[in-house]
Amino acid sequence: MNIMWCSSRPALICLKRQLPQCTPPQPGSLILPAFRINFRTVSTMSEKMQHDTILYGGGVSSCSWRVRAAMAIKNIEYKHVILSTKAPDEATLKKLQEINPLRQIPALYIDGNTLTQSVAIMEYLEETRPEPAIYPKHPLNRAQVRQVVELINSGIQPLQNPTVAQRYSSDEAKQKEWQVYWIEKGLTALEKILEKTSGKYCVGDEVTAADCALAPQIFAARRFGADINKFPLAVGIYNNLLEVEAFRQSHPFNQADAPDDKRGQIV
Incomplete structure (x- = not known):
């Protein structure tokens, strides 16, 4: 099933299943009702679609380094977004609140979800990407x-x-x-x-x-x-x-x- 953005109505998504070698919908095609997407959601989706994995963290943050090290061991590519929790400005506070209600780092956007807490993140990485391992089998x-x-x-x-x-x-x-x-x-x-x-x-x-x-x-x-x-x-x-x-x-x-x-x- 293809996802098509309707140029005449940018806030709508139309889904249709196309028949081979047929441009317009033909009898028997499945046409689903359009549904609305908030513009803010579209913007967030666009940002995350560009980067499958995003680590929100800070250089000297101990918890952030834990996650960076685990991801480096497992050869996981990611975009690193630095967020300073020391005297953060309004925009940073807003982003921190968005990714973690405690306004703490790190937070990891991965596999379509945002995870917080460094130990939980390391365990998730181990369970979903077991090699190279960071937890022994014994x-x-x-x-x-x-x-x-x-x-x-x-x-x-x-x-x-x-x-x-x-x-x-x-x-x-x-x-x-x-x-x-x-x-x-x-x-x-x-x-x-x-x-x-x-x-x-x-x-x-x-x-x-x-x-x-x-x-x-x-x-x-x-x-x-x-x-x-x-x-x-x-x-x-x-x-x-x-x-x-x-x-x-x-x-x-x-x-x-x-x-x-x-x-x-x-x-």
């Missing part, structure tokens, strides 16, 4: 990957978030103290887990979703002033990951919004 190893992901996703990252620290105190020194406390508390626990699970990477010697979570966390820990030298296993894995092309490609300083003095620096 149940224990798979659980260990999820263990690391969730420790970071729920036990560290939300508490270090500047919006949370600013809610805690208006004093910048106290905000930093809050962030460093929770980062180092979480990484102390993570270091104990890595003693049992790690090889070259978080779980054994294959890159997994756990590494997609760890790399952004170590980067953020240093950015917020934590002493990462206390965590040699985690830092060693991070350094190993920086040798992996997917993590170099998805690194914050390789994104369009990277500071000019940091651009291209993989640290």
Whole structure:
């Protein structure tokens, strides 16, 4: 069945099934009633039809880097739309509200749907595009990957978030103290887990979703002033990951919004 835009009525779509070698509808052709489409919907459809996959995110956003890394590992092409959540203008706020009621990033438009929450996105990518895998097949190893992901996703990252620290105190020194406390508390626990699970990477010697979570966390820990030298296993894995092309490609300083003095620096 063909989709035809009626030039005389641009806000309508007409559907018809054409018979071979027949231009106008012939007796027996199926003609369905036209239905209305809101102009705003048409505009949104047009934007998304041009790009099958769109990642709305930010360079230094830890959750955004998780998704970028997973997509790079799986060789998924996408358009990257940078949205700044720090003092966003009215247009950015409108877009954030449109893609995520929490006004947070990342959000991924893929397969005709918009998904939010980085862990849910990584799991969707794994289930719909299983190779290369980022979750092991063995149940224990798979659980260990999820263990690391969730420790970071729920036990560290939300508490270090500047919006949370600013809610805690208006004093910048106290905000930093809050962030460093929770980062180092979480990484102390993570270091104990890595003693049992790690090889070259978080779980054994294959890159997994756990590494997609760890790399952004170590980067953020240093950015917020934590002493990462206390965590040699985690830092060693991070350094190993920086040798992996997917993590170099998805690194914050390789994104369009990277500071000019940091651009291209993989640290």
